[in-house]
Each structure stands twice: as C-alpha cells, then as structure tokens.
Amino acid sequence: MLQKKQCVAMLLAGGQGSRLGILTRRTAKPAIPFGGKYRIIDFPVSNCTNSGIDVVGVLTQYRPLELNAYIGSGAPWDLDLNNGGIFVLPPYSTGKDGEWYKGTANSIYQNMEFIEQYNPDYVLVLSGDHIYKMDYAAMLNHHIKEEAAVTIAVRQVPWEETNRFGIMNTDENGNITEFEEKPANAKSNNASMGVYVFTWDKMRAYLIEDENNPKSSNDFGKNIIPNMLNANEKLVAYNFNGYWKDVGTIESLWEANMDLLEDPAPIDLHDRRWRIYARNVGLPPHFIGKKGEVINSLITEGGVINGKVTNSVLSGGVVVEEGAEVIDSVVMPSAVIKKGAVVRRAIIGENAVVTEDAIVGEKTGDIAVVGNNTVLSAGQKVASGEQAGE
Amino acid sequence: MLQKKQCVAMLLAGGQGSRLGILTRRTAKPAIPFGGKYRIIDFPVSNCTNSGIDVVGVLTQYRPLELNAYIGSGAPWDLDLNNGGIFVLPPYSTGKDGEWYKGTANSIYQNMEFIEQYNPDYVLVLSGDHIYKMDYAAMLNHHIKEEAAVTIAVRQVPWEETNRFGIMNTDENGNITEFEEKPANAKSNNASMGVYVFTWDKMRAYLIEDENNPKSSNDFGKNIIPNMLNANEKLVAYNFNGYWKDVGTIESLWEANMDLLEDPAPIDLHDRRWRIYARNVGLPPHFIGKKGEVINSLITEGGVINGKVTNSVLSGGVVVEEGAEVIDSVVMPSAVIKKGAVVRRAIIGENAVVTEDAIVGEKTGDIAVVGNNTVLSAGQKVASGEQAGE
Amino acid sequence: MKSDIVGLIYTGENSERLRDLTRIRSVAALPILGRYRIIDFMLSNMVNSGIHNVGIILQQNYQSLLDQLGSGREWDLHGKRAGLTLLPPFAASEHSYYTGLLDALKSNLSFLRRSKERYIAVTDSGILYSIRFEELLAEHLKNEADITLVYTKDRDARRNGVGRYLGIDENCVVKHLEVDPSIPRYENTYIGVFLVRREMLIDMVDRATSQGFHHFTREMLARFLQEGTYKVCGYQLPLKPWVIDSVQAYYHANMDALDPTVREMFFDKDRPIWTKLRDEMPTRYATGARVSNSLVADGCVIEGTVENSIIFRGVTIRPGAVVKGCIIMQDALISRNVEIENCIMDKQTTIREGGRLVSTAAYPTVVPKNLTI
C-alpha cells in the first residue's frame, strides 16, 4: 500500500550508552542535547532530510519516551509525511513472547517487515552518536555506480588511534579486502564511521543467515561484514573528509561542543544549504542583562545571562545569575547557575540547578558532570571527573 | 517542556486478539479494516479528535508495524501536532532488562512518564476493539462535576447477555457500589464499556500500589477498580445510549459491518459534525462496470465492480469480476473476487484472492474467513465457520 | 531521491468557452473525475516525480484553489525546507491581472531567484495530463536543450484557430512555432509545459520584458526561434492529454475516464493522485439502486438509476431518479423521479422532485453552482 522508496534509512539509536554516565541514566543517548539547541539525533536525521531520504526507522529499546516525544510527528525535519516519515521502532511481540534486540544486526532483522513495506533497493544504516554533516545521497550514488553489496563510509584517523576503530583495508580500487576490529597494528588508518549503504537483497540474505546462526552476536561489525567479506561480496569504501566526531563519552561530548567555539568552527552550522534541524521549544530570544558578559560562547533562545560566560555552549532557557561564572563548559536546557556559583570544564545536565556559591569542575583534569534535574546544595563542590546526581 | 493538558487519552490496543483467528495472525487488532474505509482504531481516535483530546498514547506490544505505519504522523486525525499528538507506546528497557506488559494496568504503569510529560488532571482510558461514536468531553465534564476518582462509561445490555460483561451496580446517585465481572446472576444490566476517566492523582496512586502487589494481574477490571471500590473512592457510572459494538470476534466483526447496511444505520457515518477519520490511500473513485450490480451495499474508493454485490461491505481497491457474486459479506482492502466465484456470509482478508469458481461460505451457519494475502485455488470451497489461509 | 527541478503552476488563463464552470473558479480548480480538481494532477505529477518545491501563480478567483490546497499536506508539500508557495497577484503593476505567462513570470521573479533547484518545470493549468518530469529532464539533458517544450501528437488536442503548434526536426529540435493558425500546419500541439534551466529562464524573462514583450509563447518563444538564440527542443508526451478549453472538452475528458484503459493512464498504482480529503464514508447503494458504467466517489447515497456517469463525493440520487451520461458534482441532490441526461451539475445543485433536464452529449447543459431547479 505504501509507495516504493529507493532508499530507507535505519538509525541504530543504541542502548543505554553507559559511557555517558548519569547523563543517560534516564534518557536515550540520541536525545542528549548538543551544541546549544540540538539533540544528537538531529544530525543524522537532518542529514537524511537534506539528502532526500524520507523514510527513517529509529531502532531503540532503551527509554524511548523522551526520544519519542522529541521526534513527535517528525515535523522539525520535514518528516511528517503521508508517504514516508520517521518511525520509532522498538522490539515487539509476534505472538507468544517478544524478543529484545540482541545486537545491531538483530534489531534490523526484527524490523525487516518495516523495511519491506517500502520495497527499497537500498538500506542506509546509521548510528545515533556522531556529530557530522554528510550527503548520504552522494554515498548512495557511489554505491550504485560501484554496484557494491555494501558501501562503508570511512575516514582517516590518526595512526595512533587506529586501535580504537574498525579499520578497513582496501585495494587500489577502493574495494575492502580486510576488516580489522580495533587492531593493535593497523595496516591502514581508514576507520569505519558506522555508516553503511546495503543493497537490500544482499542485506536481507545475510541478516537471515546471521539470525540462523545461534553463535552469532548479531552485530554488523562483528558478524555481518566479516561474513560478507568471506563470501567475496563486493564491499566498497567511501571516503569522507568532513568533520566527524563520536560523542559517546563525557570527554568527547564536551570536546565536540568546544569544537563549535573555534573560529571558524570545523563544522559550519550556519550553512543555509545544509541546515541541522531541531525541535522548536517556543522560547523568546535570549537576554543579556546589564551585568552580563559573554565571551567566545554560543547562547540560544530563552537564555537569561546576568553573569559571566566564557568559552561555553549554553542551551535553551539557561539562566546565569549575576555574579555566577561559566567557563569552558556545556550547559544543557533550562539549567540554572545561581549567584556566586562557578562552573568550569563541566557539563551541567537539563534542569539542573547549580546553587549559590557551588563550584563545579576544576581548571584542569577530567570533565565534571551535574546530572539532569540535580539540585546541588549551596556551596557544594563537584571535583573534576566527578559526577553529581542520582 | 511540554504544555500542560487537561486530559490525556491512553488507548489499550491489546494483544494478539486471538478470537479474530487468522485475521490477526500478522496484524494487531486495532489495525483490522472495518466498514469499507476504516480501521477499528479510527473510531476511538476520531472520537478523541472530535472531543478535543489531542494527546493519545497507543499501548501495544503485538506487531505494531502495520499500526505504526497506519498511524504515521497522526495527520489523518489532525494529531500531527507540535503540542500533543498520537504516540505508539511499546514496552521498553530501563537499564538492565525490559518488561513486557503484564496487564492493562501495567501497560499504563510502564508509561506513567509519558503521561506526566503533560501534567494532566485526568486520564481517559480506551480500548481498541469497539465501534462507537462518543463525546468523551461530555463524559469528562460529568466526571469533573461529580468530582469522581473514576468515571466508568456504562450501557444497558440485554439481561441475558449480562454474564458476558463487567456489570456495574449503582446507587440512586449513579455512584458505583459494586462491580461484578461476568456475573451469573446480575443485579443490573449496566455493562462497562471499557471507557474510563480517571483523576490522574488517584490513578497514579492505585497504579503504584497495584504494581507493588506481586499477586496482582495488573488489570483494570480485575484489580484497579475493585481496589478503588474497597477503598471507598468515588466511582461514578456514566450512561451512554448510542451504538456500541464489540468487534473482538469474527461474528461480531461481521455483524458490526452488516449493521452499517441497515437503513437508517444504527451508527451514522455520514454525520459531518462527528466525522470518523481514516488514512487516505490515494485511490480513484470506484467504478461500477456495465455488468456490475450493487444492491444494499457499501463500496469505496478504488473498487472495480463487474459482478454482483448484495448486502455487503467492500473496502478500498476490491475487485469483483464479471460473473462473481458477493453476498452478505465483508471484503477487506485490495481483495479480488475472480470470475464465477461466490462469496457468502464471509470475511475476505486484505489482498486475498478468491480464485475462479471458488466458493466461500454458506447460506447459513458461522462466518467463513479467508485470511490476508491468501490465494484460494480454483474451485476451492471454504465451508461456513472455516478459516482458509496460513 | 530529491529532484533538481522546481515546479511552477500557472493558473492564470481560463478559456471563455468553459462558461459557468469557471465563472467562480480558475480552471485549475475545476472538479474532475469524481474526486479531484485539475490541479491535483499537476501537483501529484510533480510530487511523484520527486519534485518537492512548487510555486503556484494565482490570479483571479483563487479562493477555491486556496481551499483545495490547504496546507499542502495531502501532497506532502507542507514542509519548511520546500513545499508549496502560493504566489498571489499584487498591485506591483497597475492592472490587477497578468496579461500572460511572461507577465506572471516577471512578477514572480523573486520566487524563481530564491529557489535552489537547477531546473524549473512550468505548466499551464487548462490541461489534464500525466507526465514523469524525471523523464522530461533526462530527455532535456540528452538533447542538450536550452528549453524543452512538451507536445502531443494526439488529434483531439488540435483545434482550428487556436493553439500552439510545433515544427520539429528529426533531432527533436523545434524549428517552427504556429500560434492560433486557422488550420494547424503541424501535428505537434504544444501543451503549455516546458522545462528549462532556472537561471536561464530568469535571463529569458529579463531579456523579453526589456524588449516590451508580454506573451511567453507568441512573442518571446517565437522571437527566440526566429533568432536561433536558444536551442529549443520538443518532448513528446507518452500518454494522451486532455485539453480542457470548453464545456464539451471538459465533458468528454470526464466521460473518457469510463474507459478502463484511460483510467489506467491516470491512475497508476505507483504514482497516486492526491487530493484534498473530505473523510466521507463509503458510498451506500440502496436496494433499488441500478448503476452501470459509472465512476462513483465516496459519501454518496444511490437509490436510483445511474448510467454512464461521473458521480462526485456526497451526491444523493433518490429512488426513481434516472441519471444518464451526467457529471454530478459534490453534494448535488437529484430528487425522486428526476430524469436527467447529458448534463453537468455543479456543486451543491439540486433538481427538485420530478424534474427533467435532458440535453445532448454534444452540448451538455451546465447547471451552475448552488442552483436549485
């Protein structure tokens, strides 16, 4: 009954994301605020919209409520469509019992019916924890031109970091000859970005084969890709040179926010031709008060700044009271920094209150975190690397 | 972050609905076609829209894909909103493991966070297997006026059927004094319609109490309502006199379709002030061919009728070839009745093909069913009460 | 995938021979084929070709078009990145009507400028046709054309004394253009649909208006052809179009849709035609209904006899009424024992009990909107 689509995107929104600590205790990772007015999921979804891909399945089984509310009808990304749209896809029961997602491949296996509704030629697989702008249509065209079974987006990483990535070794034609997961001695520095284009027929066949193997961990990197390599399928690397940043840890989330403060920033969010869309929260312009001082920072709607903000990224509705200081920090929506408080090298969660004279973070060392909805006590100290909150 | 709502609706979309046999083998019950161009869920959801209730949570864990695709952005019911909307709410994982819905009350318990996003005063609980038009706003006003903890919609059923329903015994003021589940000797014939308005504070308290009781089956009828009665909460009956029909069985689904053919029909779907909305499928007007003959039937978009149709309800895109006959039957979307076939007292599933000269159903006896996507063989017979298909 | 074409629909010109049918609405808003308006086909053609940015040049009587288009949601054209742009006429020029397409394009250059797509497809609205704009673009590129005009060889699209006819060579290059010839010399009828690089169109309009031209085809295109300024190519429409320029033509376009092969041209399952919804229930056939060879939309109650007719949404046909060869628009009421033949009943018309209205298929009678007779 649905119209055919050339390509359907499946976004692996992941599990709890425990490396983000208390920030994901009650929120799915893709719903984490980023860059003042975005959530992480805005990046892959806006990329889809801008690439003309208008069916997006979001695979998740961990606390989807906030993500669900955030996605809503899909209108912020022009994905509130009769013919297409964005759908949150949790595990479901098929009669007797249901099954939770066992791995990335299994989550797509369980949603093959969703995909087949659109009778697509290709399936784009994305992950929900990277900040980047990428034209998936160009990658898809490369895949079509190369007549590949799967095309994997790769980017060069520093040689010393190759042991943190899935490394693709290719021949002179860009065909992937070998895949090494986090190799100690990498042969190349082409790291997988976790962005795949599959020819759907091939994908379906390998998903079914994988599901029938009880020993498999049902994962793309560990099972599906190696199986395809072993079977001599055509695996092609697609080079991507733009900004790309994993935000799966506290440090990297903080760093990616700080990257936006460089001039020029390594990722241009002003770009009118490639907007990153976000849900509107209906707040007025921000206000810088008579005593407010803002240096090298990003401020967005609803903010009321009467204190001093330096090298920081503040989300919507953040209040910085007179005499408060925020330095080298990320402050998430509606947090309040009270009089005399100092926040430095820290991430302050949504609706958190840094009470009068509290001190969060230190000049050096690991990032300090105050969890969502956490109210510090007056004068409380949160040391570098510490996470305050439930 | 979301705006407060006076009332949020939670629709219990139920489990497999096994009493509908092969019709629900791959489809959740609320997604079953009804009345030519509707699905069952269109009735409670359109009632919400027409009553001005614009947050609807749909609780389901059984094969939500088709339901998900059908609901989409919520546009058919004007529920593609920034501030509100319709959301499919499956079970989810909260950290370690997730939990499937244990009962009707548990499914709402697991989604308390969803409800609290809207900070509502009242929660309307609906079920997904009834055909009726009802102004929930009037019921809500009654609830508010009566200052009840819960208001239960009741209707009078024939005394001989009281043993199939939950029966509410009330005092002279309409307060419920006793609740009997399927009593052998009922004291009244006021049956619960499965439509409740709860004051949210009360509901939350009883849901939490119920969840903490390991012996509970976490069901509204079996646990929550009796507990509230025992605690002397104010339970009020709200009388509803309009058409109301359970469509949870093959017989009742067929009967409810046949009810639409009465003149005047007991439920008026022409009513401009209370439209039942449905997803548009983009089909042209139906065509009655030169040899077509249609008597006392409902036909909708995309149909091509060259045979004889009598006392039947045909869904969108149904083809009845020359020489075929459809009598006293319900034909679901895109089914094809081939030349010489006879369909009588039957339900033909979506995309089913009643091949040449096949005979489905009999003049009397139980309803015959051909399952979705089932292709009969030429001349095949499906006896009354039989279900053909996988 | 995304299309690199922006669509532009010109709803300016109506044929006077459509008489009462377009007195209250533009031809683009004319109800057709039981549940559509003509513009639905243009919009759906575009959307099904992947076009997501569409401008509609409005002229007189556009309230019914506004009502039809609404938020553009039915065509998935309600987005913020792109979607539907309504271009109403403004008092930029002193006269409140455009003198022609060229004038309209000039008044809406800002829409052309702020669109981002490389190509633009412009269509008149007095014609019912199916096209795949992606194929038109492929042909345009293959021919290395500057501008590609869409034409048909269909005989029914030819008129003595009116129309635009193309002389085309074996390489698809348009060599000659005839406007309103008393007898057309060429069999290729230009249907008022063309594709061109967007920025080239802006240049063309600038250049033509600076030369004082008002008419896109008869003045500007004719001059360009004469001067050989641009490479003008032709693209033959693969399917038959219906030119809706008179009551008769309107009547026959509808009646032709009773032929299954014609319906298949319009209603391809993979390229559905979207329209504004009314959320009507299915049509109810009473016990005494006798209907044959007719297209019937939802929300009707049919108690009488209907033959060879097009019945729009919400029509009521009472017992004993006999309707033959008619087009009955939305919410019309045909009372008991009425006899009506070869008529076009506009929206919300009523024929009272026992009334008779019989005309011939060659000159169908039109009953104007809201009339009770």
Next chain:
Amino acid sequence: MKSDIVGLIYTGENSERLRDLTRIRSVAALPILGRYRIIDFMLSNMVNSGIHNVGIILQQNYQSLLDQLGSGREWDLHGKRAGLTLLPPFAASEHSYYTGLLDALKSNLSFLRRSKERYIAVTDSGILYSIRFEELLAEHLKNEADITLVYTKDRDARRNGVGRYLGIDENCVVKHLEVDPSIPRYENTYIGVFLVRREMLIDMVDRATSQGFHHFTREMLARFLQEGTYKVCGYQLPLKPWVIDSVQAYYHANMDALDPTVREMFFDKDRPIWTKLRDEMPTRYATGARVSNSLVADGCVIEGTVENSIIFRGVTIRPGAVVKGCIIMQDALISRNVEIENCIMDKQTTIREGGRLVSTAAYPTVVPKNLTI
C-alpha cells in the same frame, strides 16, 4: 479542551505613521521582539486559549504574511477539521480594498457562516497584547452581553485626535463611544478586539450594510449604542497592550521588552508564542563581543558592542561596531567600526564599514528593507 470560539484576524488597516515599516508589509507582518511578527501574538493568544479555527482577512501586501503563516504548522493550525483559513480580497466589490472592517466582514460572510463555533473573537492587528480568550468568553457570559469590547485603561494607549474610547458603567455596560476625539473624554481605550455570538455578528453585518454603513465602530457600533439594540459590554485587558500606530510606538514597544517584567507579560511559559522557524544555530559571541541589556535572537554573530538593543535572527555585528538603542532586523549586517544609535534597521540592510547613523530615541531613523548605506 476545544474552544467554542472561532478567531478572526483583520489585517486590513495600517497607520500611515508607520511609514517605511509597512510600505512593503501589513502591520500584522511587522517584525517585533527579535524573532516574531505581530500576528504571531494574535495567533498564539488564540491557540493558547484553545481556539483552533482562525480566519485571517488579508488585504494589501500580504505576501509576507503568507510566507510567515506557511501551512500554519507552527501554531498547530494545519488541520483539516479546522486550522487556518486565509481570506484574500476578491473583486467581489469593484474597489480592491476594503473600506473598513464592516466591509471586510461582509465580504467574508461565508467564512462566518461555515464556521461551527458558537462565538467569534475578532481582532485588529495593529496592536500587541496578551489575552486569554477563554476568560473573555467567561466574562461575556457572566455579563449576558450581546457583544463584548476589549478595552484598556493604559495611558500609553490614549492618543489625542485618534482612537476609540468607551464610556462604561459600573455593570461593565458600554454607554458611550467616542471616535477620534481631539481629547478623549473616557480613559477606556477600545483596542479593536471584540467577542460576539457568531450568528449575531452575521445579523449585525447584514443589518448594518443594508443601512449603507461602511465602518464597524464609528457607524455600526455607534448606532447600536444609540438605539440600545444590543447589550454592549466592556472587558478590561488585564495586561498592558502596545498600540503600534507609529514608528515611535513601534520603537518603544520593542524597547519596553528589555524590562524583565514586561517580557514576563509576553512570555508566559505555559502559553508560548509560536512563530515561523528559521532553524538558525545559536548566536555566536566572539571574544571581543560586549553586549548588555539586549534581546538577541539565534543565528547572529556578535563581534562588536551592543547595548539596549533588539537584535533579530541572523544579524552580524562586526568588530569595532557599536550598536546602541537599536532595533536590528533579520539578516542585517553592521560592518566594522560602524556607530549606530537609536535606529531601526529593516531586514537585509547593511551599513558599510565606518558608517555612522545616530538619531534620537524620540525620532528613530528607519533604514528600509534591503538598503545598503
């Protein structure tokens, strides 16, 4: 829950004293408070009061209003049951402009007739105010009024020689009406917002136009008051309104929003003001930025000094520039070392490097749209 009120916004009349600000747009489309247009407040007031059916009477220069409203999606007014109805002017009357609200209502009676709500709230658009229509209705019902006029006692809303002033008794009944008095006798300024039973309004309009009236207030209401035909009551606006009838009034309404107590009046968390989105990134403050007592929207780059100003979306303020007491609209560019004080820069304006533009708060200079100076 659902409201039993249909809203109607009249965007007809602009004050000439708004000069360049409304030459290219209606006052309803005037940008205000950093990211809004005046009509956003009217629409959001209505939506936040539960009103879901809103008509907008368009008059001249309504392209920017069409752009702003789009599909109505930002206000959840894109539904098919209800939503936004755009009511453009038509050549129903010979003159293409309405002579006043009464004329406009008469031309749009069909909208009034097909609405289903029992009450209708009508508002002018040259005023910025917050209202809870549900409270207005409650008051209307309590007073058993036929028509309730909204007024304010705010001094700033009084003008010598212009405006409409109400004499009201202790029972909220309007006894007298003064139009454009040289010195207002009453302290109650009618703000051009009223509530009435929908069918009664239809009757009123029918009756008034049959008597040859053109003006809703000065002719029709005045006569009704004189004759005692209807019970006319007043409802006092609980919060201060801003009458936007001159460049000065516009300037001060914006500047007043730098006061937190004023901002709180407009921006109630439970009743957000919705507007068309631009999806701009947060505003970037450079190392050298010095900003104080200013309202700044998203998408700006601030490298210079800004004091006591309203900065709209997408504005760039280069190093060394000093902006004081200004309203800088969307996408304006203030180059290096510019000095600008007490000015209103319209959209897409530029001041070149080193430029100076200093005026007084009493007579702020307006730089018209698209100008580079």
